[in-house]
Amino acid sequence: MLIMLGEFEYLLVTAAAGLGDQAYGAAIREEIEATTGRKCSIGALYTTIERLEKKGLLKTWMGEATPQRGGRAKRMVRVTPKGVQAAEDFYDAVMRVSRGAAWVAGRSGSAT
Amino acid sequence: MTGANWSLLELAARLLEREEREAVLGDLREVRESTWEGLIGVFGLVLRRQTNLWKSWRPWLAGFGVAIPSSFLLMGVSLSVSWSYQRLLCPDLLKAASLTRASGLLVLLWQAGLLMGWAWTSGFVVGSASRRTLWASAVLCYSPCLFCLSRFRVDSLSRYCLLLFLLPAIGGVRQGLRSSRMKLGPALLLALGVTLLMIPTMSAGQLWWNAPRLSLGWALSLPAWYLVATARRTVELSAQNLTKTI
Numbered sequence: 001m002l003i004m005l006g007e008f009e010y011l012l013v014t015a016a017a018g019l020g021d022q023a024y025g026a027a028i029r030e031e032i033e034a035t036t037g038r039k040c041s042i043g044a045l046y047t048t049i050e051r052l053e054k055k056g057l058l059k060t061w062m063g064e065a066t067p068q069r070g071g072r073a074k075r076m077v078r079v080t081p082k083g084v085q086a087a088e089d090f091y092d093a094v095m096r097v098s099r100g101a102a103w104v105a106g107r108s109g110s111a112t
Numbered sequence: 113m114t115g116a117n118w119s120l121l122e123l124a125a126r127l128l129e130r131e132e133r134e135a136v137l138g139d140l141r142e143v144r145e146s147t148w149e150g151l152i153g154v155f156g157l158v159l160r161r162q163t164n165l166w167k168s169w170r171p172w173l174a175g176f177g178v179a180i181p182s183s184f185l186l187m188g189v190s191l192s193v194s195w196s197y198q199r200l201l202c203p204d205l206l207k208a209a210s211l212t213r214a215s216g217l218l219v220l221l222w223q224a225g226l227l228m229g230w231a232w233t234s235g236f237v238v239g240s241a242s243r244r245t246l247w248a249s250a251v252l253c254y255s256p257c258l259f260c261l262s263r264f265r266v267d268s269l270s271r272y273c274l275l276l277f278l279l280p281a282i283g284g285v286r287q288g289l290r291s292s293r294m295k296l297g298p299a300l301l302l303a304l305g306v307t308l309l310m311i312p313t314m315s316a317g318q319l320w321w322n323a324p325r326l327s328l329g330w331a332l333s334l335p336a337w338y339l340v341a342t343a344r345r346t347v348e349l350s351a352q353n354l355t356k357t358i
Contacts, residue, residue, distance in 0.1 A: 072138025
């Protein structure tokens with residue numbers, strides 16, 4: 001069954017996939033804020049992580065605690081194969097729907 | 113962030129579950145967020161979590177279907193038990209009710225058993241159906257209690273006799289929090305016990321209300337039968353799993 005991601009869900013899955021073994025709450029949040037230039041709230045981040053985990057697109061577990069975190073553990077995140085597929089589907093859909101759009105024409109690496 | 117500000121943030125984060133609190137506080141410490149932004153973040157997450165919980169029918173059932181009506185009705189039953197106790201201590205009242213000391217004691221024990229059964233099963237349903245929204249069910253239970261306590265005007269009885277049901281109800285809530293469903297055998301035994309105790313008590317007019325006695329009694333017995341219904345589903349699921357395994 002095709003799972004269509006939402007925009008924020010796609011950002012989160014992509015950021016987590018890009019961070020690989022270093023994907024956890026604060027790192028994903030920073031990555032999203034750095035790439036989009038938009039504020040990412042803790043509430044949106046953690047509720048979305050939980051929702052995606054329920055759909056089987058992410059797997060999470062409690063990681064190690066570090067001194068810079070005041071001895072608190074990280075919630076580590078890994079994208080599952082199903083999550084990768086859902087992100088690919090989302091990306092393909094965005095590329096397809098963007099073909100011929102005025103803001104795409106003339107850009108390098110534009111949708112073909 | 114100063115120590116006091118961090119303590120404030122830790123206090124707010126207590127509204128989150130343990131693992132999530134750990135991750136969130138660690139994230140806030142790592143990115144050195146300001147207290148104000150941290151508080152907004154934590155409360156935002158708590159609000160989202162609560163909103164998600166209320167999308168289910170369970171907290172609605174626990175709060176509005178059981179906690180409010182049951183607490184109203186159980187206060188009535190508590191009052192009835194208190195009357196029976198008072199009557200047992202006063203020979204004139206016993207005589208007026210055409211009861212001997214032994215039959216008065218039997219009525220009291222009968223009513224007390226019924227009160228405990230109703231309160232415990234109602235508490236169990238509330239505890240099992242609203243684990244993470246228990247605070248709301250508690251508020252919805254205590255609101256009618258406060259309302260009735262403030263309007264209680266019987267000189268011969270303490271107003272706190274209305275709250276006799278609270279102890280078994282809290283016991284039920286604790287049990288409901290521990291195990292979300294009962295085994296079919298004990299659930300059925302409890303439901304049948306409560307129903308059998310109810311019928312003669314209600315039809316003999318031993319409880320405080322008059323006209324729709326039996327229907328109110330059934331309303332209080334519904335949580336017990338809900339436990340039977342949910343317990344039966346567990347058995348069915350086990351049977352299905354067994355069939356699949358075979």
